[in-house]
Structures are given as structure tokens and as C-alpha cells.
Amino acid sequence: MKARVLRFARAGGGTAVIAMAARVSGQFAMVAVTLVATRHLGPAVFGVFAIAGALVMLARTMLYTGPFEYLLKLPHDADQPRGAGACLAATMLVALGWTLLLLALGLAAPFVFKGGGVAAVILALAPSVLLGALAAFAESLMLRSGAVRLYYAITVLAEVGAGLAAIALLLAGWGLWALVLQIYARTVLMALALGALGPPLVLALPQRAAVTEVLRWSVSRFGSVLVTFLANYSGDLVLGVVLSPAASGLYRAANRMVTALADMFVQPAGMLALTTLAAERVRGDSEGNPGAWPRLAGLFAVLGWPTMALLALFAHRVVPLALGPAWAAAAPVVAVFCVARMAALLTAVATAELIVTDRQGRVLAIQSAAAAATAGLTVFAAPYGALGAACAATLVALLAAAAMVLAALQQQDRPALAEAARLVALPLVGAFGAALAADRLFGGSAPLLALALPLACAAAGWLLAAWPVIPSLRRAAALLSAPPKPA
Numbered sequence: 001m002k003a004r005v006l007r008f009a010r011a012g013g014g015t016a017v018i019a020m021a022a023r024v025s026g027q028f029a030m031v032a033v034t035l036v037a038t039r040h041l042g043p044a045v046f047g048v049f050a051i052a053g054a055l056v057m058l059a060r061t062m063l064y065t066g067p068f069e070y071l072l073k074l075p076h077d078a079d080q081p082r083g084a085g086a087c088l089a090a091t092m093l094v095a096l097g098w099t100l101l102l103l104a105l106g107l108a109a110p111f112v113f114k115g116g117g118v119a120a121v122i123l124a125l126a127p128s129v130l131l132g133a134l135a136a137f138a139e140s141l142m143l144r145s146g147a148v149r150l151y152y153a154i155t156v157l158a159e160v161g162a163g164l165a166a167i168a169l170l171l172a173g174w175g176l177w178a179l180v181l182q183i184y185a186r187t188v189l190m191a192l193a194l195g196a197l198g199p200p201l202v203l204a205l206p207q208r209a210a211v212t213e214v215l216r217w218s219v220s221r222f223g224s225v226l227v228t229f230l231a232n233y234s235g236d237l238v239l240g241v242v243l244s245p246a247a248s249g250l251y252r253a254a255n256r257m258v259t260a261l262a263d264m265f266v267q268p269a270g271m272l273a274l275t276t277l278a279a280e281r282v283r284g285d286s287e288g289n290p291g292a293w294p295r296l297a298g299l300f301a302v303l304g305w306p307t308m309a310l311l312a313l314f315a316h317r318v319v320p321l322a323l324g325p326a327w328a329a330a331a332p333v334v335a336v337f338c339v340a341r342m343a344a345l346l347t348a349v350a351t352a353e354l355i356v357t358d359r360q361g362r363v364l365a366i367q368s369a370a371a372a373a374t375a376g377l378t379v380f381a382a383p384y385g386a387l388g389a390a391c392a393a394t395l396v397a398l399l400a401a402a403a404m405v406l407a408a409l410q411q412q413d414r415p416a417l418a419e420a421a422r423l424v425a426l427p428l429v430g431a432f433g434a435a436l437a438a439d440r441l442f443g444g445s446a447p448l449l450a451l452a453l454p455l456a457c458a459a460a461g462w463l464l465a466a467w468p469v470i471p472s473l474r475r476a477a478a479l480l481s482a483p484p485k486p487a
Helices: 002-040 043-064 067-072 080-111 118-125 128-145 148-171 177-197 208-242 245-283 292-313 315-323 325-356 360-408 411-442 447-480
Strands: none
Touching: 002 148, 002 177, 002 245, 002 315, 043 080, 043 118, 043 128, 043 177, 043 208, 043 245, 067 080, 067 128, 067 208, 067 245, 080 118, 080 128, 080 208, 118 177, 128 148, 128 177, 148 177, 208 245, 208 360, 245 292, 245 315, 245 325, 245 360, 245 447, 292 315, 292 325, 292 411, 292 447, 315 325, 315 447, 325 360, 411 447
């Protein structure tokens, strides 16, 4: 057993484990803040932040695509200082444009959303986008240098530090403004740490044509982010417009709870897939390693999918314990969102493959259709509240994931996809089956015991089922072990 674990770590599994451990720490901080917030803020007040935060999240996500990805895949024989300068200039232009747009949205908010308070939060958060641009550029530089482990260490420190600050302010009675200050704290910590510990920054004044080229390449990626945002956050906005911030608060609390857990797998899967596949393309190895992206998807899904399945199974017990009795209505919403986030893992890795192989136009086409479908279905489902909106979003997420996988899949990837499916199926069935059987036996116990015993059985079932597929796990982890060529 020890020898297998050591071989897995040497094959690159250590990087995957560190990435997921970093997300565990960061998402633990996010969950802790949410748990404290739900006990100090009602659904209506939390919904105000959910609506404003969704719009600001769109702007900040724009900083992690386009120029961010362009720098990652910039050829090593290109003019590095001018290329980096062009990416920084493009990132700052994007940030400035979104800051001005958020200010305009803040002024219009009282005429759009039910209730009050949304405008003040949007206006307060808008300047954070400019700070976020510096942090995003520094993150791209560090990932390009291959310092993935240092990047995740810095991310952990920033997220945990900002989370502790938010909790302290919530306990001190700052209300939703504690959540606003958390965003600023994380951004400043990330920018300072990445700037101090990142690779030496060598920039040259870029030519206007170079900046234009970066922005031109990024257009489809910006479109993808926009439509992904509509797919992920249209429920918050539509519920805020049609019903009330309280409905948005219930929807967002459930979504945040699931996302906090799912992103321990989805975020590293997408980021490491993008970094690994881009490095292979720069080295010219992409044609010699078919099936890389399905194996990477399987590597993260072998842990992520059983975790999501267990949360869906026990949502009716977890939600009242975690968020409080007043939020019990969020339990079925949590269960539905678990299915959506399982699909999101496939979407993240398939998207990385399409981006690296310059097929980002297909990403935009699929995501545009998904966004339109989500927005349309959410409008019809909004009268059924948060659960109706969640069902609409999940249905579209499943269809979009299937379309993205088909778009990324090539003939040489099919054997690897079948191997990844077998890799994931055994641990998923083992963990879920053991948990379901234990729930039938111990479901009548005390609340904590009725949750702890089935989860322990699920862990045992997962370990037993995962043992036969360790060789496949090792082959998948080996993809993360090749260091990038020095810039």
C-alpha cells in the first residue's frame, strides 16, 4: 500500500493532492464565513449581497480569462517582456471597462431589483476589480513559471486570512459589509504575496498592435465567461427581479454551500488541466499524448463525484446543522446543485482542452446556448422559487457538459475516456452504496451520529473500490509530473 502511494505521488499525484488540499483550505474558509453569515444575516440581507456579488463576480472572472490564458500559452520563443506587457495592458483595460460598467449598474439597481441595498453594495465593490487585475496578472505569471505549489500555498493564506477577517467583522456586528471587506482583503493579500514571491517581473512597453491581438484573441473567451455567468448566476438575478432578495439569498446560500465543496475538485481540475495541456502544447507533445484530458478529468472526478453524491444524499441532515434551522428549505436545492457541480467538473477539463487547441469558438457556442437556455428556463421556473430555478440550471448544466465533452473528444481520446469512466465508476458506486446501506441501518440515531456513521462507511467503501483502479490513477497523475519548459 505504501509503495503504491509513493509511486502515485512521484507520478504527479502530489501536485493534484496539493491543489485539492489548497482548495480544501480555501473552501473551508468560505464555508466558515457562510455559516457565520447565515446566523447573523437573514435570507433577505444575504440575498442583497448575493445579487451584488454575482455582478462583481462576473467582472472579476473576466480577469482570469483572455489575457490570463494568452500569457499561459505564449510561445517560449516569443518576445517575453513585450508579450507580458501586452497581457498586463489588456488586463488593465478590461478591468477599467468593467469597473465603469459596475458603477453604472449600481446607479440603475434601485430601478431593477426588488427591495433596497443592492446599489450600495455594487458601488462599494466596483473598485475591487482594478485591484483584482493586478492579482490576476501576477497569478498568470506564477503559473506560467511552473510554481504551482507556491501558487496554491499563497492562495490558501490569502483565502484563510480574508475569511478570518470576515468572520471577526461579522461577530463584531458589521453585517453584510464584512462580506464586502472580505473581497478586498483577499485581493490585496493575493496581489502583495504574488508580487513578492512570484517570478522576476520583466516588462517592456507593448506595441498597440500586440495589445489589440491579445484582446482580439480574448473576445470569444470573454463571451464564454459572460454566458457561463448567465448560466451560473441568472437564478440569483431573476429571483431578485421577479420575487425578492430573500429568494435570491436562499438560492445563493445553497449554491455557495455546494460550490465550496465542489470547487475543491472543479477549480484544480480546470486550472491544472489548462496548465498541463498548455505546457504540453508549448513543448510540442500534444499529439504524442492522446487522451490526456479524459484522464485528468477522471483523476479529479474519482474524489469529487462521490463527495457530491454523498452531499446530495444527506443534504436534508447537513443543511439544518450547517446553516441553521431557518435555512432548512435550502436542503433540496443543495441536492439538486450537487448534480450540476458534478457536470461542471467535466465541463472545466473539456474547456481547457478546447482552449489549448485553439477551439475556443466551440466553447463560446456551447456556453451561449446554455446561457440562453438557463435564463429562459429560469424565468419560467422562478415562480416555483429557489428549487425551480435550481432544477432549471442543473438540467442545462448536464446538457452543456455532454456537449462540451463531445466537442473536445477526438478519435484518439476514446480509449482514455472509457478508462476514465471505469476509474470513476467503482469508487462512486462503492462510496454511495455503503453510505446508503449505513443510512438505512443508523438513520434513526442522534443527528450527528446518523450523519457520521454513514459517512465513515462511505469512506471505507470508497477505499475498497478505489484499490483496483490505482494503476489507472497513477497513469492519470503522471500527466502532472512533467515540468514546464523554462521561459
